[in-house]
Amino acid sequence: MVSTFAFALVFANSVPSLSYVLLTISGFFMFLQYPIFLNLPHEMKNMSPHKLTIMFGLFWAIAYAGQTIANFVWSYILGAFGYVPSMIFFIAFASLYCFLIPTLPETKQKDTVLKNIA
Incomplete structure (x- = not known):
């Protein structure tokens, strides 16, 4: 992407x-990828409607705030330094996604737990 x-x-x-x-x-x-991200909170252990509402609210608030701040920084870099440095910033900021994905929690049950249930 x-x-x-x-x-x-x-x-x-x-x-x-x-x-x-x-x-x-x-x-x-x-x-x-959106269905994966939007289903992840539903699959977490001990999730309640209240926790889910707060989690989605924070997810969207932080995402849009981050994007807005990044656009302001990008605009400043574009005006002060030109197109190429601003695009380098933009791609570097977008690449943070690749480093943050592994931090998402795994909701799949461990194999040993599944064997004990069966």
Whole structure:
């Protein structure tokens, strides 16, 4: 997702049609992951409707606040330093996603627990 988006930015001025195809692929992979992220809180142990509401509220609030702050920083970098440094920041910020995904909790039961149940 992030790499196809980065390549789309690279080819945006020289080959716009390729950029549109790459952006479509990036968007497809972005929305392909949403069901996983949105089901994860439902599968966590001891989850209640109250906890779920707070968790989703925080999820969306933090995500949109982070994106808004990143857009302000990106705009400043674009105005002060130009297009290339601003795109480097944008891709680096988007790449944080790849490092944060492994921090999500695993909700699948361990094999030993499943064997004891059976």
